[in-house]
Amino acid sequence: MDWDRGIRKFAKGRVYPDGRVVLYNENEILASVRRPRTTWAQGEHIRLDRVEQVIDVRYLSLREREHLKDLHAQGLSIRKIASQLGRAPSTISRELQRNTTGRGHYLPHTAHRLSVKRRFRPKTVKLTVPGPLRDYVAAKLEKRWSPEQIAHRIRKDHPDETEMRVCAETIYQAIYVHAKGELKRELAASLRRGRRRRKTRKTAEQRTPRFVDEIVPISQRPPEVDDRVLPGHWEGDLIAGTQNRLAVATLVERNTRYVVLGHLPGDHGAESVRESLVQALHPLPAQLRRSLTWDQGSEMAEHKAFTVATEMDVYFCDPGSPWQRGTNENTNGLLRQYLPKGADLRQFTSEQLAVIAEELNGRPRKSLGWDT
Incomplete structure (x- = not known):
């Protein structure tokens, strides 16, 4: 009707035959520009950014649907179409059954919009x-x-x-x-780390050797330790408290994941750590005291005296390689729920540490088939 009346339109308004120019409201223009484009499928609108979004290669793309229409119009069979598109015949069969109109026409753009509409999954968590x-x-x-x-x-x-x-x-x-x-x-x-949002992991810092006596590297550890067949091979470390003043010694058996905690009421120097570990492992039978793997921390400077007291060989990880005693690292993460960073460890007695170890040993473990 406007064309019959000689009215010409442009982006911001219209021009009448008598030269009169009428501009549209600038706010309406901005709103129309910012408003997301929509398309229509079965009486409902769908945002075009959803239509154009590529979810995964396993879904048919708009280009594949256009190619499918051309091949289908040529009268090719479903298996030949599937072969040319690199798809399963069942995929082509379902696509044609779902999106063919009552007159027998396959419309690729309408089919693509309908597939986007079917992807919506509004449901209650x-x-x-x-x-x-x-x-x-x-x-x-x-x-x-x-x-x-x-x-x-x-x-x-x-x-x-x-x-x-x-x-x-x-x-x-x-x-x-x-x-x-x-x-x-x-x-x-209630979560392990107590975080309110997800957080990516960070790499550990490099650590330098802190020993005067010769150490046995983890590369010389017997292969039976890696197999986790025989019990008695342990991994250990320290959990530090506020300002690194006090600590708790953590020991975990590689085969059964059994946890033992060593009480360090005074300091966590080499002599104190040695006495705590000997006291924690002494009640165990000799069959469960085979070896101990530790990082290169100065608290294990008395490793030779520890070996003499317990008859356990001590192996040391490479610098900056905590993953070489991953079982203990994972256990320390679990223990942080009970002994959080920055906590005053003086409030924990040896009896309380024993209760914590007992509760941790009572949890079902994935590595044990969800047994405790």
Whole structure:
């Protein structure tokens, strides 16, 4: 109708035949520019950024759908189309069944928009709904179980109840994404690290040798230690408290993951660490005292005297290689839930450390088939 009346349009307004110029509202122009473009599929609009987004190569792209239309129009069979597109015949068959119109036409752009619409998955998160599943997860988090331990143990505790199923990522998502306010702080405090948001790992600093006596490097450790077949091979380290004044010696057996904590009430010098380790390992039978792997910290300067007292060979990791005693590093991370960084370790007695070790040894372990 405007064209019949001789009206010409441009981006900011229109020009009438008599020369009169009418400009549009600048706010409306800006709003229209900023407003995301939409397209229509079965009476509903879908944002074009979603339509143009490439999710994964396993999904048909718009270019593949256009090629599919051309091949289908040529009368090729489904298997020949699938061969040319490098797709499974079932993929082509489902695509044509879903998106062919009543008149027998396949419209690639409409098919692509409909596929985007079908991708939407609005659903309620499991752990936001009160019920036995949420109560189970909350109870185990209070016992300081990890989400992975909860996800696997719940299958053993409720083998026939399919509704009692949850994966570790769902638990993390419920804490990091869906939990808010006081609930988020409470749930995040139950996690190993106590973080309220996810954090990437950082590399450790290089460490220099601190020994005068000759040490035995980990490269000379017997192969049976790496096999984790025979018990009695241990890994150890120190957990330091506030301002690195006090510490606790941590020992973990490589085969059974059994944890023993050494009390250091005074200092964590070489003599104190030696006496604490000897006292912690002395009650064990000789079959469970074969070797000890430690990092190159100065607290193990008395390693020769320790070997004489316990008849255990001591092997030292390479500088800056904590992954060579990864079992102990993982255990120290678990113990930080009980002995947080910056805590005053003077408040922990030897009896309290024994209770902490007993509780940690009572947790189900993935490496042990979720047994304790």
